[in-house]
Amino acid sequence: MSELPEVPSRREFVKQGTAAAAFFIVPRFVLGGKGYTAPSDQLVVAGVGVGGKGESDIANFAKTSKARIAYLCDVDESRAARTVKAFPQAKFYKDWRKMLDKESKHIDAVSVSTPDHNHAIITLAAMQLGKHVYVQKPLTHDIYEARALTEAAKKYKVVTQMGNQGASNDGVRQLREWYDAGTIGEVHTVYCWTDRPVWPQGIPWPTTAAPVPATLDWDLWLGTAPAKNFVDKLVPFNWRGWWDYGTGALGDMGCHLVEAPFRVLNLGYASAVQASVGSVYVDEFKRGYFPDSCPPSSHVILKFPQTDKTQHPVTVHWMDGGIQPERPDELEPNEKFGDGGNGILFIGDKGKMMASTYSENPRLLPTSRTQQVQVPQTLARVPGQANGHYGQWVEACLAGYGKMAVSSPFEIAGPLTEALLIANLAIRGYDIQRPRATGPGGSMDYPGRGVELLWDPKNLRITNLDDVNQFVKRTYRTGW
Structure with missing residues (x-):
């Protein structure tokens, strides 16, 4: 070297x-x-x-x-x-x-x-x-x-x-200019969705250890995470689906998709969150519960207090694993919703607008309005856009x-990341397993399921389901 x-x-x-x-x-x-x-x-x-x-x-x-x-x-x-x-x-x-x-x-x-x-x-x-x-x-x-x-x-x-x-693309700035000009009125609901995960989720941790590659320092890779045996195919990519290392589809794509409503609406800390997750069945009757792994799909609803850009609270829906919101009536049958697998939809009291991943290809709905509506450019663009993010x-x-x-x-990225991780709190709360026999079959009831979790941003706590607060802050491995 x-x-x-x-x-x-x-x-x-x-x-x-x-x-x-x-x-x-x-x-x-x-x-x-x-x-x-x-x-x-x-x-x-x-x-x-x-x-x-x-x-x-x-x-x-x-x-x-x-x-x-x-x-x-x-x-x-x-x-x-x-x-x-x-x-x-x-x-x-x-x-x-x-x-x-x-x-x-x-x-x-x-x-x-x-x-x-x-x-x-x-x-x-x-x-x-x-x-x-x-x-x-x-x-x-x-x-x-x-x-x-x-x-x-x-x-x-x-x-x-x-x-x-x-965040450095022209698209998010165009969305903000449309909104600031009153083009779609006041936004009350936003949908963000992705086709991720494209790695395994909703599975049990492998029981068979694999040999550590000769070029990999496994202890350094683990870092703050608990000590575990190396398993096949965990690195360099599939770690995203395991709670010890990754943050699932929300961590992978949320910062690209939820960034737009944060920037356009000046959102801050969420006040409440609820979730439902896709099921994995280990047999015909029993739902599998795999606490080490993120779920195969989820729908999370985040509520935000009003801001200087909204007169009322805002609801943001997150959907992953292929789940998508209802297709807008204003969209023609052959027009793509978002970019097909991912997208952002703003619903205002006077209209709608949408964009693809990274806030690219912003459009008013119906899409014919995109060229018809002209608003002043009030926000400076970042030269080079995506590569400009680095150069900037x-x-x-x-x-x-x-x-x-x-x-x-970080003053923007921090609260944005917190919102995504609060969504993950709701996902993990949904799957805290506390079996309760409710009939002859001994069906499962989960205390987090169907509950709207109330978030205290000052004290970093869920106030009405204490069990999930264990995920707000991890215990690092000894020495880290």
Whole structure:
């Protein structure tokens, strides 16, 4: 592995004396040719989790030319191999703790793209060192963690961004402009739906352990999660369906779909939530209960207090596993509802509007209104849209805390993530098994089923079903 070349970080450059400055302040074409960016103008980035989505994150930062990918970290050398090859000058670590301990003075910013259960601990450690952070969605695994990171962003005064790139798309801004202009009146109901999961859910934890791949540090991968044997096909993808590591379909797609109503309606903390989940049957008569795994499908109803954009409370429906809302009458038979498998539908008292994943392809209903209705463009667009989500963060980090707005700072991403995790509380509450014999067959009754859970956002508690509060904050594995 190549060592990091002796090029000063942006911070080190600024601290250097006039002699060093005299060396660097020369025409850029002399130093590096056309397009060269001086070290003083570069953000030194460390990536934690650099395979899969982390690979594309790192590549997108590098496209800006103002980010220098200097450190890479991943618990699986095989998974990280392509990124390591693409950035041969970057120093590689397996353990993010060692990387931050040894290289902190050289690092300006950290990108976190690990499984959900380790997001918060890595991100908070970086923030405490004064590093700007970019974190893949969902922001955290637990509600408590989301609130902690939201508060930490203010305390440590670092630039933050969650990786829901649709927040930088034109679509969500068009939806907001339509709404602000009164095009569909006041929204009272929103539907968000997805065809996820596309990984196994609603299944029992495998009973047979599998050999740990030679390139994977299983203990580091587990991190904050309970100690368990490695099982086949858990990594690099299917962990999403297990509560110890992932947050199910809500965690995967909720930040892309629910972000639009949050931004358009200025939603904050939910006040109440209820859920129903799809059934898995182990035989003809008995419903299977698998507490380790997220359900195969769910329908969650979240209630939000009124905001400055609404005169009344707002109800947001979340549907996954292929469940969809009733198709609007205004939609022609051959027109797609959302993008087919995913979508967002706003229902106002004077009309409706919808969009696809990432708030793309926004449309008024009937769709003929989309071109007929003209409203002023009041919101600035993000250059480059999806890739601009990365470039925007890099520019904001270089500018410094509070100098430049980003699309999904923790002050927005935190409450959004909390809403999704509160929805997961209702899902888990629905399936807390407390058998009660109600007839000769001994049918099951679940105390969380059919109950609307009341949420106290100040104290981070469900006030009318205490059993589910165990999921607000996990107990980390000893040593983490």
